[in-house]
Amino acid sequence: MMETATSCTPMKPKDYKSGVKPVWCPGCGDFSVLMALTKALAEMRLAAEQVALISGIGCSSRLPAYLNVYGFHSVHGRALPVATGLKIARPDLTVLAAGGDGDGFSIGGNHFMHSCRRNVDITYIVMDNQVYGMTKGQASPTTDPDWDHSKLTPGGTKVNPYYPLVIALASGANFIARASSSDPNGAAKVIVDAIRHPGFSFVHILSPCITFRPEQRDWKKMVRPAPVEATSNPVTAAHRLMTDDNFFLGTLYKGNRPPYQPDLTPVIDDLSSIEKDFEL
Amino acid sequence: MxxxxxxxxxxxxxxxxxxxxxxxxxxxxxxxxxxxxxxxxxxxxxxxxxxxxxxxxxxxxxxxxxxxxxxxxxxxxxxxxxxxxxxxxxxxxxxxxxxxxxxxxxxxxxxxxxxxxxxxxxxxxxxxxxxxxxxxxxxxxxxxxxxxxxxxxxxxxxxxxxxxxxxxxxxxxxxxxxxxxxxxHIVDSLPALPTIGAAQATGRNRWSITGNEATGLGAIRGGIRFVAAYPITPATEVLEWMAPTLQKVGGVLVQAEDELASINHLIGSSFGGTPSMTATSGPGLSLMTESIGLAVASETPLVIVDVMRGGPSTGIPTKSEQSDLNIALYGLHGDAPHLVVAPNSVGDCVFTTQWATHLAETLQTACIMLSDQFMGQTRAIIDRPADIAFVSGGRQLASKPDVYFRYAVNDSGISPMSLPGTPDGQYTGDGLEHSPSGTPSSRADDHIQQLDKRKRKLDQFNYGDHWALTEGSGEMAVITWGSSTGAVQEALATLRAQGQEVRLVSLRLLSPIQPERLQRALQGVRRILVVEQCHGAQFYHYLRAFYQLPGVVKSMAIPGPLMIKPSDIYHELQSWESV
Structure with a gap:
C-alpha cells in the first residue's frame, strides 16, 4: 500500500482509541485484537483520519466505535462490500475490514470469496471464536460438528467446519496470515505486514469467546509460530494450509498479484462529446 | 371499442x-x-x-x-x-x-x-x-x-x-x-398510407436515445461517479452505457458478485464522498432493501434505479409493469423515510435521474427511481433535454469542527457530513440507532430524535415544481405516474380536441408525499381516474392512503405485459362523462 498517509508526529496506540467502552464480556479475546490493531496503526504512524475501519454485525463488528479512525458499522455480512466500495472510490485511504466468523464466512461468505478474487488493497481481520456470541451461542461455520452446546443444533451441527485460510487461498487472496489474541504483539506485527502488502490481505485471528466457549481458554497453550517462512508459491501454501491444525501463527502466504484499482483520472472535461453521440 | x-x-x-x-x-x-x-x-x-x-x-x-x-x-x-x-x-x-x-x-x-x-x-x-x-x-x-x-x-x-x-x-x-x-422499387403496387403531415427541420437539437441511456446520462449529469451493479434485465443497458462513459469522466462501474454486494459497494463509496448509484430490477431491488435501510439510518446518499418488469418473482423479465411501487415505498423494515421518484417519459429519465442524484446528495438518504422496461428499452426521437443545473446541489460538508457530531440534531434535519481524510472529523457511520455523535444507543430519546430528524429533512425540503407534471384544467382529472403518462396524455389530447377540458397530474415525486401540492392541483376537480399498469392497483391504494382526493375516484389498474392504450383511457373517460 501507499505509505504517504503517515502522521508527522509519533503516535501512541491510545491515540487511536475513541474512549467508547466496549460491549464485550470481560476476558473476551477481542480486547486484545483492539490493542493489537492500535499498536499496528501506531507503528505505521498512520494519521487517524486517513484510516477507515468497516465492519458488519456481531460482537467483534463493534470494533469501529472503539477507534477514532473513520468507521462504518454496516449490516450483517456486508463489511467487505462496503470496504471494497470505499477503497475503489478512495484509494488514498487505508481501508480495513473486521468482523467475526459468522459475519465473514456464513452470511458474508460469498463476499469473502469474491473479495479474495477481486484483490482490492484492503486488510480483512476476522476474529474467529467458532460461535455466534451476540445471539447467545449458536454454531458458526467454523464450529466443530460435535459441539453440542447450542439449543439450535441438538447433538452438534454434524456438518464439517469451513477452512477460511484454504478458501482464501483458493479464491485468490494475496496475503494470508493467522494470529492469536493471546499474543497481541505478534498479532500487531502480522497486521502491519498485512496492511503493507498490496491487494487483499486476510488476517485470521483466534479470539476466544470465554462466555460460550470457555474451553477456548486453552487455545493460548495450543498456538505456536509456524515453523517456516511465508511462501509466495500457492501450491506450497495449499499443502501447508490443508495440513495445518489451525494453530500455526504468522504470515503463511504472500502472493504477488497486482491489486484491482481502476484509474479514476478523467479524460474529458465536459459532457459535450458524450452527448454528441445521441445527436441525429 | x-x-x-x-x-x-x-x-x-x-x-x-x-x-x-x-x-x-x-x-x-x-x-x-x-x-x-x-x-x-x-x-x-x-x-x-x-x-x-x-x-x-x-x-x-x-x-x-x-x-x-x-x-x-x-x-x-x-x-x-x-x-x-x-x-x-x-x-x-x-x-x-x-x-x-x-x-x-x-x-x-x-x-x-x-x-x-x-x-x-x-x-x-x-x-x-x-x-x-x-x-x-x-x-x-x-x-x-x-x-x-x-x-x-x-x-x-x-x-x-x-x-x-x-x-x-x-x-x-x-x-x-x-x-x-x-x-x-417493389412497393409500387401497394396502396398509399395515410399522410401524417410534413416532417419538421431538426437542427442539431434532436436526439435518438433510449430511456436506459437517458437514465445513465442523467446520472452522469447529476455527478454520479461510482456505480456498482449486477446484470439484470431490463436494467443492463443503463450499466452498459455507463461503464465506458464513467471511465471518461473519472468514475468507475464495478460489476459486483450480487446485488447485496453492489448496494453495499455504494454505501462504501458514498461514505467516501463519491456520488453513487446502482441500476437493477425488481428481484435485485428485493435483495438490496436491507442495505437501503442502512443508507437511510446511516444517512448515506445513494441512488437506486429500478427498471421495473413484470413480477412477482422472476415474473416477465422482458416486459413492463408498474408493480414495484409498493416495495419501493414500503419495502424497508422499521420507520425508514426515503425518496421515491419516477420519470414520466424517455426524455424525462435524464431529468429525473439527475434530480434523484441531487435529492439523495442534498438530503443524505437513499433515493429509489422507478423507471420501467417500456421506458427503458424504448428508443425515441426527442428534443435535447435541457441540462438543469441545481443551484444548491451537493452535500453539506463538515468544516474542521471543534467537536464533530455526525448526526447532530438541528432544524433542517440535515447534519454536515465529514469525509474520510478530514482531520478531527472522524465518526462511525452506523445502522444501529445512535446518539448525535454516532455512538450506538438504544435510548428512547436518541431514537425519537433521530427518527424525527430523518423524517424532518425530507418533509421540510422544497421540491419545487418538479414534484409532478401537471397539464390542463377542468373538473375531470387523471392521476398517473411513470410510463403510463404517455398514453394518458394522448387520450387527454383527444378529449381536449373534442372540446372536453381535462387535467393531468403525473407524480414524479412519490415519496415523501406532497398533500398540499396535490390538493392545489386538484382544486375544483369532481371526478378522478387513477391510471396505472399494475394488477393490484398499488398506486390507487397509495393515493387513497395518503391524499385527500376530491369527488369520485375510479381506479384503472391494468397489469402488464401489454401497455395501456390511449384508447382504453379515452373510452373510460368518455363513457364516464356520458353517464
Missing amino acids: ATIPQTGIKPSISIAILGSGGSGVMTTGSLLLDVAGRAGWYGMMTRSAGPQIRGGEAAALLRLSPQPTETHKDHFDVLLALDWLNADRFVSEVDLNAQSLVIGDEGKVMPGAIAGLSGNHFELPLSGTAKSIKGGRINMVALGALAAMIGLTLEDVIKVLTQSLQRKGPEAINASISGIQAGS
Missing part, C-alpha cells in the same frame, strides 16, 4: 416489423427510426422478443409522427414480416384494423393467427430481391421498401446506413445500398 380519431390529434404512422432471430429486424427498425429522425420526424421504437437468448422471434414496433410521441397507438398501419416463423406469438401485441397493410414475403404461407386478423394482405418479393443481389439481405430490402412507403428519400436512408455500417466495410455497405434501392 371507440377508436381515437386520427386527424387533428396526433397524426402518425405505426409500423411493426417481424422476423425470426438473426433476420435483422432490430437493425431495420433502428435504421428506419434514425432516417425518419433525420428527416425531421419524431418517433419511437420498442422491441419485443421471445424468451430465447438468441434466435426465436423478434418484433420492432415503430411509431413516427411530426409531433413528439412516446406511446403506441391502437393499431399498426403496416405489419411487415421478413418471415412468418412463430409470428403468431405477437398477435396480442400488434393490433391491426381494416386499413392496415399486412405484408409478407412472396410465396410464404402466412400463419393462421395472422391471416385471421383484419387488414389488407400483400406479398412482396423480399427474399427473391435479396437473392438477386450479391451479399443482399432481406432486411435491407425491407428497409428500402418501408422507407419508400412512408416517403423517406433514398439519399437519407443511404446516409444513415453508410454511417452506421461503417465498421462493416465498403462491400457490406454497397450490398446493403443495392438492397435498399431494389426494395424501394
